[in-house]
Amino acid sequence: MARTFFVGGNFKMNGLKESIKAIVEQLNAAELPSNVEVVIAPPALYLDWAQTHLKQATVEIAAQNSFDKNTGAYTGEVAVEQIKDVGAKWVILGHSERRTILNETDEFVASKTKFALDNGLGVILCIGELLEERDAGKTIEVVNRQIDAVVEKVKDWSNIVIAYEPVWAIGTGLAATPEDAQAVHAAIRKHLVEVIGAEQAENTRIIYGGSVNGKNAKSFNGAADIDGFLVGGASLKPEFVDIINARQ
């Protein structure tokens, strides 16, 4: 089964009503390929706003985080049920900014992943190594550990998209080279074969994130295990459409 190319836009804690509406309207006006799945992740406050203005059939909405419990006494958290209630279909979990700044552990990310999947959201599961881990030759060890925490809790990976995002490449302008990214993606897929089986491993999308922009996106074409991108800064700009079209 061919894996559908997947491009996510992570707005992070950026945007106000007017600018988010402008990004959505720009996507509405663009000619987007029907063979690319596009997901945009505005801040939680604006999920409903983005969904209301979105008119593109191939674009869906994601939250940037969700909790591992149902609605209740969890001040400041966002429930899966609430995310679904405003029409969003996805959630980004395990982003390095949450792992490092908010101290989210592998186990907590795994628990949230299981809860989101069990309750009907697709999960964009972010993994990736810090610069010092890369320099110590620990990249594969780190991403495998992050994957294994989820494997312990989740057996069906059909609604997970893995985003490999080397932390040193996020927001730095220093994207991984297509060769380096492909090598890590291939190693991730090899590990998936071992832990969730060959068929699920073959079907799981592994997308790359870290300083992807309208200029470098095409350079990843031809990398057999790179099934799309997770885009931060450039998803707020018109070049996001060029990234969506990079594989055409």
Ligand code: PEP
């Ligand atoms: C991200 O935040 O997921 C990301 C990849 O950011 P950027 O594209 O800005 O490096």
